[in-house]
Amino acid sequence: MDENVTIAKENKHGGEIVIRKDDSFGLILYFPYNPLHIQAVKRIPGHRWDPVKKYWLFTNSNGLLEKLL
Numbered sequence: 001m002d003e004n005v006t007i008a009k010e011n012k013h014g015g016e017i018v019i020r021k022d023d024s025f026g027l028i029l030y031f032p033y034n035p036l037h038i039q040a041v042k043r044i045p046g047h048r049w050d051p052v053k054k055y056w057l058f059t060n061s062n063g064l065l066e067k068l069l
Contacts, residue, residue: 015031015032015034016031016032017029017030017031017037018030018031021060022057025057025058025059026057026058026059026060026061026064027057027058027059027060027064028055028056028057029041029055029056029057029058030054030055030056041056044058044064046058046059046061
């Protein structure tokens, strides 16, 4: 997959989930506030919340991108 790819998917609860590759960390994930999504994200090992930019960060290891899709 191209390093600069952004993937946006409409989810069943409304709103868009965006996954973007980031050269400095790995993957960036952001979506409108949804407690169910937040619970799911927190179960992924290595998650990190950026409170300033308001998105989730992950290292892209063990096929994480493919699992998120």
